[in-house]
Amino acid sequence: MNISRRMVMAAIGAGLMMGAMASTATAQTVESIKSAGTVKIGMMVDFPPFGIMNTSNEPDGYDADVAKLLAKEFGVELQIVPVTGPNRIPYLQSNQVDLLVASLGITEERAKNVDFSEPYAGISISVFGATDVEVSKPEDLSGKTIGVARASTQDTAVTKIAPQDARIQRFDDDASAVQALLSGQVELIGVSNVVATQIETAAPGRFDQKLELSQQVQGIAVRKGSSELLTAVNQFIEKMKADGELNKIHEKWLGSPLPEFVSEAKQ
Amino acid sequence: MYNFNFEPVLAGFNQLLLGAWLTIQLSVGAMLIGLVVSIFCAWGKTSGPTPLRLVIDAYIEIIRNTPFLVQIFFIFFGLPSLGLRLSPNSAALFALVVNFGAYGTEIIRAGIESVQKGQVEAGTALGLSKVQIFRYIIMKPALRTVYPALTSQFIYLMLNTSVVSVISADDLAAAGNDLQSATFASFEVYITVTLIYLVMSIGFSALFSVIEKRAFKYPLSR
Numbered sequence: 001m002n003i004s005r006r007m008v009m010a011a012i013g014a015g016l017m018m019g020a021m022a023s024t025a026t027a028q029t030v031e032s033i034k035s036a037g038t039v040k041i042g043m044m045v046d047f048p049p050f051g052i053m054n055t056s057n058e059p060d061g062y063d064a065d066v067a068k069l070l071a072k073e074f075g076v077e078l079q080i081v082p083v084t085g086p087n088r089i090p091y092l093q094s095n096q097v098d099l100l101v102a103s104l105g106i107t108e109e110r111a112k113n114v115d116f117s118e119p120y121a122g123i124s125i126s127v128f129g130a131t132d133v134e135v136s137k138p139e140d141l142s143g144k145t146i147g148v149a150r151a152s153t154q155d156t157a158v159t160k161i162a163p164q165d166a167r168i169q170r171f172d173d174d175a176s177a178v179q180a181l182l183s184g185q186v187e188l189i190g191v192s193n194v195v196a197t198q199i200e201t202a203a204p205g206r207f208d209q210k211l212e213l214s215q216q217v218q219g220i221a222v223r224k225g226s227s228e229l230l231t232a233v234n235q236f237i238e239k240m241k242a243d244g245e246l247n248k249i250h251e252k253w254l255g256s257p258l259p260e261f262v263s264e265a266k267q
Numbered sequence: 268m269y270n271f272n273f274e275p276v277l278a279g280f281n282q283l284l285l286g287a288w289l290t291i292q293l294s295v296g297a298m299l300i301g302l303v304v305s306i307f308c309a310w311g312k313t314s315g316p317t318p319l320r321l322v323i324d325a326y327i328e329i330i331r332n333t334p335f336l337v338q339i340f341f342i343f344f345g346l347p348s349l350g351l352r353l354s355p356n357s358a359a360l361f362a363l364v365v366n367f368g369a370y371g372t373e374i375i376r377a378g379i380e381s382v383q384k385g386q387v388e389a390g391t392a393l394g395l396s397k398v399q400i401f402r403y404i405i406m407k408p409a410l411r412t413v414y415p416a417l418t419s420q421f422i423y424l425m426l427n428t429s430v431v432s433v434i435s436a437d438d439l440a441a442a443g444n445d446l447q448s449a450t451f452a453s454f455e456v457y458i459t460v461t462l463i464y465l466v467m468s469i470g471f472s473a474l475f476s477v478i479e480k481r482a483f484k485y486p487l488s489r
Contacts, residue, residue, distance in 0.1 A: 147435070151448030169355060169435035170445065176433065183347040185355075185434075 027225040028098050030074065030232045039076050041067040042083040042097035049194065049253040050103040050121065062253040066120055067101045069245060070220075073236045089113055092223055099233070100221040115224055117233045119217035120246065122262040125154050127211040128181070128196055129188035135210040141166040147177040147186035154190035157213040181207070197255040215261050275450035276459050279442075286442025287463050289356070293438065294425040294471075297363035301424070302417075304364060305371030306406070312372065313379050323372065330369035336430055338362055343434040359431035359438070367424050374416045378409030411483040418475040422468050429464075439463060 033039050043063040044051040054060035059080045071078035083091045088102045092114060105123075106116045127135065127146065135141060138161040146162065148155040150170040158168060169186055171177045174195050180186045182203060188210065191199070199207055220237070222229050240246040241263055250258040276283075308326070311319045330338065339362040342353065353361060382405050390400040410417070432441035443460035447453045 150444060170441070171435050172433055172444075176435075179344050180435070183344045184352060185343060185347060 026095065026223070027227075028223055028229050029226065030229055033074060033098055033229075034076060037076055038079050039071050039074055039099065040079045040081055040097045041070070042081045042088055042091050042100045043067060043102045044084065044088070045082045046084070047103050062121060062249055063101045063103055065249045065252070066220075066240075066246070069240060069249075070099070070101065070233070070236055073239075074232075089221070092221060095223075098222075099229075102221070103218050104221050105216045106219045110221075113224070114221040115226060115230050116219035116221055117230060118237055119219055119262050119265045120237050120240070121250075122193075122215060122217040122259055122265075124193045124215045124259065124261065125157055125190060125213045126193070126196065126209045127158065127188050127190050127213065128199065128207055129210050130206060131208050133187055133210070135188065138211065139163060141188070141211075143167075144188055145169055145186040147171055147180040147189040149174045149177050154192065154213070158190040161211075161213065178202075193256070193259065194254060201255060217262055217265050269454065271455060272452060273455050273459075275452045276446070276455045279446040279450070279456075280459075282442050282446060283439065283459065283463060286437060286439035287467065289437055290425065290428050290439040291467065293356070293360055293363060293428050293431065293436075294421070296360050297367050297424060297428075298421050300360075300364045301367030301371055304368035305375050308368060308372035309375035309379055310401070312376050327369045327372055330366055331373075335362070335366055335427055336433065338366060339430060339434055355431075355434050355436040358434055359428070359436040362431070363424060363428065366427070367420065370420050371417065374413045374420060375409060377416075378411075378413035379405055381412050382408055407483075414475075414479055414483060418472070421475070422471060425467065425471065426464065 043059060043061075045053050045059050045061075047063075048061065050062045051059065051064065052061045059082060064080065067080060068078055081091065081097045083097070083100070083102055088100055088104060089110065091097050092100050100114070101120075103121065104110065104114075104116075106119065110116070127141070129135060133144075135144070141161070142163045142165050145167045146158055147169045148158050148171070150172060152174070155168075155170060162168060169177075169180065171180060174191060177186070177189045177191070178195060178199055181189045181199070190213065196209065220233050222233065237246070241258070246263075247258045250256065308323045312323050312327075315323070339359065342362045342365075343355065343358040346353065346358075386404050386408075387400055390404040395404070428438055429440035431438050432444060435441070439460060443456050447456040450456065
Protein backbone atom coordinates (compact mmCIF):
# COMPACT_ATOMS: atom_id res chain seq x y z
CA MET A 1 0.00 0.00 0.00
CA ASN A 2 2.50 2.52 -1.21
CA ILE A 3 -0.06 5.09 -2.17
CA SER A 4 -1.83 5.20 1.14
CA ARG A 5 1.42 5.57 3.05
CA ARG A 6 2.35 8.46 0.79
CA MET A 7 -1.04 10.00 1.38
CA VAL A 8 -0.64 9.72 5.14
CA MET A 9 2.76 11.41 4.88
CA ALA A 10 1.27 14.15 2.72
CA ALA A 11 -1.51 14.66 5.23
CA ILE A 12 0.97 14.93 8.08
CA GLY A 13 3.09 17.33 6.02
CA ALA A 14 0.07 19.47 5.20
CA GLY A 15 -0.90 19.50 8.86
CA LEU A 16 2.56 20.63 9.90
CA MET A 17 2.57 23.33 7.24
CA MET A 18 -0.81 24.61 8.31
CA GLY A 19 0.39 24.69 11.90
CA ALA A 20 3.45 26.63 10.81
CA MET A 21 1.33 29.06 8.80
CA ALA A 22 -1.07 29.68 11.62
CA SER A 23 1.74 30.44 14.01
CA THR A 24 3.54 32.80 11.65
CA ALA A 25 0.51 34.86 10.63
CA THR A 26 1.24 38.34 11.91
CA ALA A 27 -0.57 41.61 11.52
CA GLN A 28 0.67 43.91 8.76
CA THR A 29 1.00 47.68 8.97
CA VAL A 30 1.23 50.43 6.39
CA GLU A 31 4.49 51.47 8.06
CA SER A 32 6.20 48.12 7.48
CA ILE A 33 5.03 48.03 3.85
CA LYS A 34 6.41 51.53 3.27
CA SER A 35 9.71 50.70 4.92
CA ALA A 36 10.02 47.57 2.78
CA GLY A 37 9.43 49.74 -0.30
CA THR A 38 7.40 47.01 -1.95
CA VAL A 39 3.89 45.76 -1.49
CA LYS A 40 3.29 42.12 -2.27
CA ILE A 41 -0.23 41.66 -3.57
CA GLY A 42 -1.72 38.25 -4.32
CA MET A 43 -4.04 38.03 -7.33
CA MET A 44 -5.48 35.32 -9.50
CA VAL A 45 -4.35 35.26 -13.11
CA ASP A 46 -6.88 32.72 -14.37
CA PHE A 47 -10.10 34.54 -13.65
CA PRO A 48 -10.98 36.83 -16.57
CA PRO A 49 -11.70 39.64 -16.70
CA PHE A 50 -10.60 40.16 -13.09
CA GLY A 51 -7.25 38.47 -13.31
CA ILE A 52 -5.53 37.41 -16.53
CA MET A 53 -2.09 37.13 -18.05
CA ASN A 54 -1.85 39.64 -20.89
CA THR A 55 -0.08 39.20 -24.21
CA SER A 56 3.27 40.22 -22.75
CA ASN A 57 2.73 37.52 -20.10
CA GLU A 58 2.20 39.94 -17.24
CA PRO A 59 -0.66 39.87 -14.74
CA ASP A 60 -3.44 42.13 -15.90
CA GLY A 61 -7.15 42.69 -15.45
CA TYR A 62 -9.48 44.42 -13.03
CA ASP A 63 -7.62 43.18 -9.96
CA ALA A 64 -4.22 44.14 -11.40
CA ASP A 65 -5.41 47.68 -12.11
CA VAL A 66 -6.72 48.03 -8.57
CA ALA A 67 -3.46 46.61 -7.19
CA LYS A 68 -1.43 49.09 -9.26
CA LEU A 69 -3.47 52.02 -7.93
CA LEU A 70 -3.09 50.73 -4.39
CA ALA A 71 0.71 50.54 -4.71
CA LYS A 72 0.72 54.06 -6.14
CA GLU A 73 -1.42 55.26 -3.24
CA PHE A 74 1.06 53.80 -0.74
CA GLY A 75 3.97 55.12 -2.79
CA VAL A 76 5.72 51.76 -3.04
CA GLU A 77 6.75 49.25 -5.71
CA LEU A 78 4.16 46.66 -6.66
CA GLN A 79 5.00 42.98 -6.66
CA ILE A 80 2.15 40.83 -7.94
CA VAL A 81 2.16 37.28 -6.63
CA PRO A 82 0.00 34.91 -8.69
CA VAL A 83 -2.28 32.84 -6.45
CA THR A 84 -5.02 30.33 -7.17
CA GLY A 85 -8.54 29.99 -5.80
CA PRO A 86 -7.74 27.40 -3.15
CA ASN A 87 -4.37 28.81 -2.02
CA ARG A 88 -5.21 32.52 -1.83
CA ILE A 89 -5.97 32.63 1.88
CA PRO A 90 -3.03 30.38 2.89
CA TYR A 91 -0.72 32.72 0.93
CA LEU A 92 -1.98 35.64 2.97
CA GLN A 93 -1.87 33.81 6.27
CA SER A 94 1.68 32.58 5.72
CA ASN A 95 2.99 36.14 5.11
CA GLN A 96 3.81 35.43 1.47
CA VAL A 97 1.67 38.37 0.41
CA ASP A 98 0.70 41.57 2.24
CA LEU A 99 -2.77 41.82 0.76
CA LEU A 100 -5.07 39.92 -1.52
CA VAL A 101 -6.74 41.66 -4.44
CA ALA A 102 -7.85 38.30 -5.70
CA SER A 103 -11.57 38.54 -6.47
CA LEU A 104 -12.16 37.13 -3.03
CA GLY A 105 -15.91 37.01 -2.44
CA ILE A 106 -16.83 38.34 0.98
CA THR A 107 -18.35 35.46 2.94
CA GLU A 108 -18.84 34.90 6.66
CA GLU A 109 -16.78 31.74 6.48
CA ARG A 110 -13.79 33.57 5.01
CA ALA A 111 -14.19 36.54 7.33
CA LYS A 112 -13.22 34.19 10.16
CA ASN A 113 -9.78 33.81 8.59
CA VAL A 114 -9.07 37.19 7.02
CA ASP A 115 -10.25 40.77 7.42
CA PHE A 116 -12.14 42.19 4.47
CA SER A 117 -12.14 45.74 3.19
CA GLU A 118 -15.32 47.23 1.86
CA PRO A 119 -16.31 45.84 -1.57
CA TYR A 120 -14.25 46.92 -4.56
CA ALA A 121 -15.90 44.64 -7.11
CA GLY A 122 -18.89 42.38 -7.47
CA ILE A 123 -20.45 39.63 -9.50
CA SER A 124 -24.18 39.29 -9.81
CA ILE A 125 -26.14 36.45 -11.32
CA SER A 126 -29.37 37.21 -13.05
CA VAL A 127 -31.93 35.93 -15.51
CA PHE A 128 -31.48 37.57 -18.85
CA GLY A 129 -33.79 37.58 -21.85
CA ALA A 130 -35.21 39.34 -24.88
CA THR A 131 -36.54 42.79 -24.09
CA ASP A 132 -40.13 41.84 -25.06
CA VAL A 133 -40.32 38.87 -22.67
CA GLU A 134 -42.20 39.84 -19.53
CA VAL A 135 -40.56 38.45 -16.41
CA SER A 136 -40.49 40.33 -13.14
CA LYS A 137 -40.85 37.61 -10.51
CA PRO A 138 -39.87 33.93 -10.29
CA GLU A 139 -43.47 32.77 -11.00
CA ASP A 140 -43.26 34.45 -14.40
CA LEU A 141 -40.71 31.81 -15.39
CA SER A 142 -43.55 29.30 -15.59
CA GLY A 143 -43.67 27.66 -19.03
CA LYS A 144 -40.52 29.43 -20.17
CA THR A 145 -37.32 27.82 -21.41
CA ILE A 146 -34.22 28.88 -19.50
CA GLY A 147 -30.69 28.00 -20.56
CA VAL A 148 -27.90 27.63 -18.02
CA ALA A 149 -24.40 26.19 -17.90
CA ARG A 150 -24.62 22.76 -16.30
CA ALA A 151 -23.77 22.67 -12.58
CA SER A 152 -22.79 26.36 -12.47
CA THR A 153 -23.83 28.77 -9.72
CA GLN A 154 -26.48 30.08 -12.09
CA ASP A 155 -27.81 26.53 -12.62
CA THR A 156 -28.25 26.12 -8.86
CA ALA A 157 -29.81 29.57 -8.48
CA VAL A 158 -32.27 29.17 -11.37
CA THR A 159 -33.22 25.63 -10.35
CA LYS A 160 -33.98 26.89 -6.85
CA ILE A 161 -36.44 29.62 -7.86
CA ALA A 162 -37.97 28.27 -11.07
CA PRO A 163 -41.50 26.85 -10.88
CA GLN A 164 -42.09 23.17 -11.76
CA ASP A 165 -43.22 23.83 -15.32
CA ALA A 166 -40.27 26.00 -16.30
CA ARG A 167 -38.01 24.14 -18.71
CA ILE A 168 -34.39 24.43 -17.63
CA GLN A 169 -32.03 23.46 -20.45
CA ARG A 170 -28.53 22.65 -19.26
CA PHE A 171 -25.66 23.30 -21.64
CA ASP A 172 -22.02 22.38 -21.20
CA ASP A 173 -20.85 25.96 -20.70
CA ASP A 174 -21.91 29.60 -20.69
CA ALA A 175 -20.95 30.00 -24.35
CA SER A 176 -23.48 27.37 -25.49
CA ALA A 177 -26.19 28.82 -23.24
CA VAL A 178 -25.57 32.29 -24.70
CA GLN A 179 -25.61 30.80 -28.21
CA ALA A 180 -28.97 29.20 -27.42
CA LEU A 181 -30.33 32.58 -26.32
CA LEU A 182 -28.99 34.39 -29.38
CA SER A 183 -30.43 31.78 -31.76
CA GLY A 184 -33.77 31.82 -29.98
CA GLN A 185 -33.56 28.22 -28.75
CA VAL A 186 -34.21 29.40 -25.21
CA GLU A 187 -36.19 32.43 -24.10
CA LEU A 188 -34.08 33.25 -21.08
CA ILE A 189 -30.72 32.37 -19.62
CA GLY A 190 -29.13 32.57 -16.21
CA VAL A 191 -25.74 34.30 -16.39
CA SER A 192 -23.31 36.42 -14.44
CA ASN A 193 -22.97 40.13 -15.15
CA VAL A 194 -19.60 39.40 -16.79
CA VAL A 195 -21.26 37.25 -19.46
CA ALA A 196 -24.21 39.62 -19.69
CA THR A 197 -21.80 42.36 -20.75
CA GLN A 198 -20.52 40.13 -23.54
CA ILE A 199 -24.10 39.50 -24.70
CA GLU A 200 -24.77 43.24 -24.77
CA THR A 201 -21.69 43.65 -26.97
CA ALA A 202 -22.78 40.86 -29.32
CA ALA A 203 -26.39 41.97 -29.62
CA PRO A 204 -26.85 45.53 -28.38
CA GLY A 205 -30.32 46.36 -27.10
CA ARG A 206 -31.93 42.98 -27.79
CA PHE A 207 -31.75 41.62 -24.26
CA ASP A 208 -32.06 42.95 -20.74
CA GLN A 209 -31.92 41.78 -17.18
CA LYS A 210 -35.14 40.27 -15.81
CA LEU A 211 -34.47 38.94 -12.35
CA GLU A 212 -31.49 39.28 -10.09
CA LEU A 213 -30.76 35.95 -8.44
CA SER A 214 -27.73 36.63 -6.30
CA GLN A 215 -25.01 39.14 -5.67
CA GLN A 216 -21.51 38.47 -4.52
CA VAL A 217 -19.27 41.35 -3.56
CA GLN A 218 -15.52 41.02 -3.46
CA GLY A 219 -13.19 42.65 -1.02
CA ILE A 220 -9.48 43.24 -0.56
CA ALA A 221 -8.28 40.93 2.19
CA VAL A 222 -5.66 41.55 4.86
CA ARG A 223 -4.43 39.35 7.69
CA LYS A 224 -6.55 39.18 10.82
CA GLY A 225 -5.88 42.03 13.20
CA SER A 226 -4.27 44.39 10.65
CA SER A 227 -6.81 47.08 11.48
CA GLU A 228 -4.55 50.02 10.70
CA LEU A 229 -3.76 48.63 7.22
CA LEU A 230 -7.44 47.84 6.70
CA THR A 231 -8.40 51.44 7.47
CA ALA A 232 -5.87 52.67 4.92
CA VAL A 233 -7.22 50.22 2.31
CA ASN A 234 -10.80 51.30 3.00
CA GLN A 235 -9.83 54.95 2.59
CA PHE A 236 -8.16 54.02 -0.69
CA ILE A 237 -11.30 52.24 -1.94
CA GLU A 238 -13.54 55.12 -0.94
CA LYS A 239 -11.26 57.54 -2.73
CA MET A 240 -11.28 55.30 -5.84
CA LYS A 241 -15.07 55.21 -5.78
CA ALA A 242 -15.36 58.96 -5.21
CA ASP A 243 -12.96 60.11 -7.93
CA GLY A 244 -14.33 57.68 -10.52
CA GLU A 245 -11.12 55.68 -10.89
CA LEU A 246 -12.84 52.41 -9.93
CA ASN A 247 -15.67 53.20 -12.31
CA LYS A 248 -13.11 53.64 -15.08
CA ILE A 249 -11.54 50.27 -14.30
CA HIS A 250 -14.97 48.65 -14.30
CA GLU A 251 -15.77 50.26 -17.66
CA LYS A 252 -12.44 49.07 -19.03
CA TRP A 253 -12.74 45.42 -18.02
CA LEU A 254 -16.47 44.77 -17.75
CA GLY A 255 -17.80 47.30 -20.21
CA SER A 256 -20.30 48.82 -17.80
CA PRO A 257 -20.24 51.31 -14.91
CA LEU A 258 -19.58 50.03 -11.41
CA PRO A 259 -22.86 48.44 -10.28
CA GLU A 260 -24.72 50.10 -7.41
CA PHE A 261 -24.58 47.06 -5.19
CA VAL A 262 -20.81 47.47 -5.17
CA SER A 263 -20.52 51.25 -5.00
CA GLU A 264 -23.18 51.59 -2.28
CA ALA A 265 -22.04 48.62 -0.21
CA LYS A 266 -20.21 49.11 3.07
CA GLN A 267 -18.39 46.42 4.93
CA MET B 268 -7.39 2.58 -2.09
CA TYR B 269 -10.28 4.49 -3.56
CA ASN B 270 -13.44 4.02 -1.54
CA PHE B 271 -16.41 3.49 -3.79
CA ASN B 272 -19.58 5.14 -2.71
CA PHE B 273 -22.51 4.24 -4.90
CA GLU B 274 -25.16 5.83 -2.70
CA PRO B 275 -25.45 9.05 -4.74
CA VAL B 276 -25.69 6.94 -7.90
CA LEU B 277 -28.48 4.85 -6.43
CA ALA B 278 -30.28 8.00 -5.31
CA GLY B 279 -30.15 9.36 -8.86
CA PHE B 280 -30.66 6.05 -10.64
CA ASN B 281 -34.15 6.97 -11.87
CA GLN B 282 -32.66 10.01 -13.54
CA LEU B 283 -30.11 7.76 -15.31
CA LEU B 284 -32.84 5.33 -16.41
CA LEU B 285 -34.90 8.22 -17.81
CA GLY B 286 -31.80 9.33 -19.71
CA ALA B 287 -31.22 5.78 -20.98
CA TRP B 288 -34.85 5.64 -22.14
CA LEU B 289 -34.40 8.80 -24.20
CA THR B 290 -31.18 7.35 -25.62
CA ILE B 291 -33.10 4.22 -26.70
CA GLN B 292 -35.94 6.28 -28.18
CA LEU B 293 -33.53 8.49 -30.10
CA SER B 294 -31.51 5.49 -31.34
CA VAL B 295 -34.48 3.39 -32.47
CA GLY B 296 -36.25 6.41 -33.96
CA ALA B 297 -33.14 7.51 -35.86
CA MET B 298 -32.50 3.91 -36.98
CA LEU B 299 -35.99 3.39 -38.42
CA ILE B 300 -36.33 6.79 -40.09
CA GLY B 301 -32.67 6.69 -41.11
CA LEU B 302 -33.18 3.29 -42.72
CA VAL B 303 -36.02 4.64 -44.87
CA VAL B 304 -33.83 7.61 -45.85
CA SER B 305 -30.96 5.22 -46.63
CA ILE B 306 -33.05 2.91 -48.80
CA PHE B 307 -34.49 5.85 -50.71
CA CYS B 308 -31.08 7.43 -51.23
CA ALA B 309 -29.50 4.10 -52.17
CA TRP B 310 -32.22 3.61 -54.77
CA GLY B 311 -31.72 7.18 -55.99
CA LYS B 312 -27.99 6.72 -56.19
CA THR B 313 -28.11 3.43 -58.10
CA SER B 314 -31.06 3.96 -60.41
CA GLY B 315 -32.46 7.47 -59.94
CA PRO B 316 -32.30 10.39 -62.37
CA THR B 317 -28.97 12.23 -62.62
CA PRO B 318 -29.95 15.45 -60.75
CA LEU B 319 -31.21 13.38 -57.80
CA ARG B 320 -28.01 11.34 -57.89
CA LEU B 321 -25.92 14.52 -57.66
CA VAL B 322 -27.94 15.82 -54.70
CA ILE B 323 -27.57 12.50 -52.86
CA ASP B 324 -23.84 12.44 -53.62
CA ALA B 325 -23.45 15.93 -52.17
CA TYR B 326 -25.46 14.96 -49.07
CA ILE B 327 -23.33 11.89 -48.43
CA GLU B 328 -20.05 13.71 -48.97
CA ILE B 329 -21.00 16.60 -46.70
CA ILE B 330 -22.21 14.40 -43.85
CA ARG B 331 -19.48 11.79 -44.00
CA ASN B 332 -16.73 14.40 -44.13
CA THR B 333 -17.81 16.60 -41.23
CA PRO B 334 -17.91 15.86 -37.49
CA PHE B 335 -21.23 14.90 -35.92
CA LEU B 336 -20.71 17.52 -33.22
CA VAL B 337 -20.59 20.27 -35.83
CA GLN B 338 -23.65 18.88 -37.61
CA ILE B 339 -25.71 18.91 -34.43
CA PHE B 340 -24.56 22.44 -33.54
CA PHE B 341 -25.50 23.54 -37.04
CA ILE B 342 -28.97 22.05 -36.78
CA PHE B 343 -29.66 23.35 -33.27
CA PHE B 344 -27.96 26.74 -33.29
CA GLY B 345 -27.71 27.47 -37.03
CA LEU B 346 -31.09 26.52 -38.49
CA PRO B 347 -33.09 28.94 -36.28
CA SER B 348 -31.52 31.74 -38.36
CA LEU B 349 -33.37 30.24 -41.34
CA GLY B 350 -36.57 30.10 -39.34
CA LEU B 351 -36.44 26.37 -38.49
CA ARG B 352 -36.50 26.06 -34.71
CA LEU B 353 -36.40 22.54 -33.27
CA SER B 354 -36.63 21.49 -29.64
CA PRO B 355 -33.45 19.84 -28.28
CA ASN B 356 -34.92 16.34 -28.63
CA SER B 357 -36.24 16.87 -32.17
CA ALA B 358 -32.99 18.51 -33.20
CA ALA B 359 -31.11 15.53 -31.77
CA LEU B 360 -33.33 13.06 -33.65
CA PHE B 361 -33.03 15.06 -36.85
CA ALA B 362 -29.24 15.22 -36.60
CA LEU B 363 -29.01 11.49 -35.90
CA VAL B 364 -31.29 10.63 -38.86
CA VAL B 365 -29.32 12.86 -41.21
CA ASN B 366 -26.04 11.37 -39.99
CA PHE B 367 -27.17 7.75 -40.07
CA GLY B 368 -28.84 8.26 -43.46
CA ALA B 369 -25.55 9.17 -45.13
CA TYR B 370 -23.66 6.16 -43.78
CA GLY B 371 -26.65 3.84 -44.27
CA THR B 372 -26.99 4.89 -47.91
CA GLU B 373 -23.46 3.82 -48.72
CA ILE B 374 -23.89 0.51 -46.89
CA ILE B 375 -27.15 -0.34 -48.68
CA ARG B 376 -25.81 0.84 -52.03
CA ALA B 377 -22.99 -1.66 -51.63
CA GLY B 378 -25.63 -4.33 -50.97
CA ILE B 379 -27.67 -3.36 -54.03
CA GLU B 380 -24.61 -3.43 -56.24
CA SER B 381 -23.80 -6.92 -55.01
CA VAL B 382 -27.02 -8.25 -56.57
CA GLN B 383 -26.31 -9.88 -59.94
CA LYS B 384 -27.86 -8.20 -62.95
CA GLY B 385 -29.04 -11.61 -64.15
CA GLN B 386 -31.32 -11.98 -61.15
CA VAL B 387 -33.15 -8.77 -62.00
CA GLU B 388 -33.48 -9.96 -65.61
CA ALA B 389 -34.84 -13.26 -64.33
CA GLY B 390 -37.42 -11.36 -62.31
CA THR B 391 -38.46 -9.38 -65.36
CA ALA B 392 -38.71 -12.60 -67.37
CA LEU B 393 -40.99 -14.05 -64.69
CA GLY B 394 -43.30 -11.06 -65.09
CA LEU B 395 -42.70 -9.43 -61.68
CA SER B 396 -43.56 -5.75 -61.39
CA LYS B 397 -40.85 -3.14 -60.82
CA VAL B 398 -41.84 -2.77 -57.17
CA GLN B 399 -41.76 -6.55 -56.68
CA ILE B 400 -38.35 -6.77 -58.30
CA PHE B 401 -37.01 -3.98 -56.10
CA ARG B 402 -38.46 -5.49 -52.93
CA TYR B 403 -37.83 -9.21 -53.34
CA ILE B 404 -35.00 -9.48 -55.82
CA ILE B 405 -32.90 -6.44 -54.98
CA MET B 406 -33.60 -5.25 -51.44
CA LYS B 407 -33.91 -8.50 -49.59
CA PRO B 408 -30.62 -10.10 -50.72
CA ALA B 409 -28.97 -6.68 -50.52
CA LEU B 410 -30.04 -6.16 -46.93
CA ARG B 411 -29.01 -9.70 -46.05
CA THR B 412 -25.53 -9.09 -47.43
CA VAL B 413 -24.97 -5.83 -45.59
CA TYR B 414 -26.91 -6.65 -42.44
CA PRO B 415 -23.80 -7.01 -40.23
CA ALA B 416 -22.47 -3.65 -41.42
CA LEU B 417 -25.86 -2.02 -40.81
CA THR B 418 -26.10 -3.34 -37.28
CA SER B 419 -22.64 -2.15 -36.37
CA GLN B 420 -23.54 1.24 -37.82
CA PHE B 421 -26.61 1.20 -35.59
CA ILE B 422 -24.58 0.45 -32.48
CA TYR B 423 -22.29 3.29 -33.51
CA LEU B 424 -25.37 5.51 -33.87
CA MET B 425 -26.50 4.60 -30.37
CA LEU B 426 -23.13 5.50 -28.90
CA ASN B 427 -23.14 8.68 -30.96
CA THR B 428 -26.31 9.82 -29.18
CA SER B 429 -24.11 10.70 -26.21
CA VAL B 430 -23.11 13.83 -28.14
CA VAL B 431 -26.66 15.24 -28.05
CA SER B 432 -26.19 16.39 -24.46
CA VAL B 433 -24.33 19.42 -25.89
CA ILE B 434 -27.64 20.83 -27.11
CA SER B 435 -29.23 20.13 -23.72
CA ALA B 436 -31.15 16.99 -24.74
CA ASP B 437 -31.51 14.91 -21.59
CA ASP B 438 -30.05 11.61 -22.77
CA LEU B 439 -28.05 9.15 -20.68
CA ALA B 440 -24.79 11.09 -21.03
CA ALA B 441 -26.52 14.31 -19.96
CA ALA B 442 -28.17 12.57 -17.01
CA GLY B 443 -24.76 11.21 -16.03
CA ASN B 444 -23.17 14.67 -16.30
CA ASP B 445 -25.96 16.20 -14.22
CA LEU B 446 -25.65 13.55 -11.54
CA GLN B 447 -21.87 13.79 -11.52
CA SER B 448 -21.91 17.56 -11.14
CA ALA B 449 -24.44 17.39 -8.32
CA THR B 450 -22.73 14.63 -6.34
CA PHE B 451 -19.07 14.87 -7.47
CA ALA B 452 -19.03 11.05 -7.47
CA SER B 453 -17.62 11.12 -10.98
CA PHE B 454 -15.97 7.71 -10.88
CA GLU B 455 -19.07 5.91 -9.67
CA VAL B 456 -21.42 7.81 -11.97
CA TYR B 457 -19.38 7.21 -15.12
CA ILE B 458 -18.82 3.54 -14.30
CA THR B 459 -22.58 3.15 -14.00
CA VAL B 460 -23.23 5.12 -17.18
CA THR B 461 -20.64 3.02 -19.02
CA LEU B 462 -22.29 -0.18 -17.84
CA ILE B 463 -25.73 1.03 -18.94
CA TYR B 464 -24.37 1.83 -22.41
CA LEU B 465 -22.70 -1.57 -22.53
CA VAL B 466 -25.90 -3.37 -21.53
CA MET B 467 -27.84 -1.44 -24.17
CA SER B 468 -25.29 -2.24 -26.90
CA ILE B 469 -25.21 -5.94 -26.04
CA GLY B 470 -29.01 -6.00 -25.77
CA PHE B 471 -29.40 -4.45 -29.21
CA SER B 472 -26.81 -6.84 -30.71
CA ALA B 473 -28.81 -9.77 -29.34
CA LEU B 474 -32.02 -8.29 -30.74
CA PHE B 475 -30.39 -7.88 -34.14
CA SER B 476 -29.31 -11.48 -34.32
CA VAL B 477 -32.87 -12.56 -33.52
CA ILE B 478 -34.14 -10.30 -36.30
CA GLU B 479 -31.54 -11.69 -38.66
CA LYS B 480 -32.60 -15.27 -37.99
CA ARG B 481 -36.28 -14.51 -38.44
CA ALA B 482 -36.18 -12.12 -41.39
CA PHE B 483 -33.25 -13.18 -43.49
CA LYS B 484 -33.09 -16.93 -43.17
CA TYR B 485 -32.98 -19.16 -46.26
CA PRO B 486 -35.17 -20.18 -47.98
CA LEU B 487 -36.85 -16.84 -48.46
CA SER B 488 -40.03 -16.61 -46.45
CA ARG B 489 -42.49 -14.04 -47.68
